Amino acid sequence: MAIKLEMKTCLSCGYNIRPDIVLFQDAMDDEYYRAQQVLTGCDLMIIIGSSLQVYPAAFLPDKAKHLAIINRTETQWDPQAQVVLNCEITSKLKEIKERLQ
Numbered sequence: 001m002a003i004k005l006e007m008k009t010c011l012s013c014g015y016n017i018r019p020d021i022v023l024f025q026d027a028m029d030d031e032y033y034r035a036q037q038v039l040t041g042c043d044l045m046i047i048i049g050s051s052l053q054v055y056p057a058a059f060l061p062d063k064a065k066h067l068a069i070i071n072r073t074e075t076q077w078d079p080q081a082q083v084v085l086n087c088e089i090t091s092k093l094k095e096i097k098e099r100l101q
Helices: 028-037 057-063 089-100
Strands: 044-048 066-071 084-085
Touching: 028 057, 044 057, 066 089
Parallel strands: 044 066, 066 084
Antiparallel strands: none
16 A cells, blocks of 8 residues: 655645655665664664665664564564464554563
C-alpha cells in the first residue's frame, strides 16, 4: 500500500511545509548516525513491524549481536535472527506482556 504525501504550502510565506520524516533520496540526519553508533554491538535488537526493506535503515540489524524479529511477513533478516515470530503483531505483544507480568 503506497502512501502519497502531499506538500502543503504555508499561507503566510508561500513555502512548502515538509513533514517531519525522511523522504526517499533525503540525506540521513545525525540521529541515524547516532543510532548506528549506539546499536553497534548491542546485545539484542528487537525489530517489530518492519519489512526491513528500506535502506539505509535496513542495514541496522547487522549492528546487533542477537536479533529478534516480530513481523507479519518474512524479512531478509529472518535467517540471521535468533527469534522470528511471523504473526499478528498486536496480539503477540499483548501475549508477551502478559507472560512478563
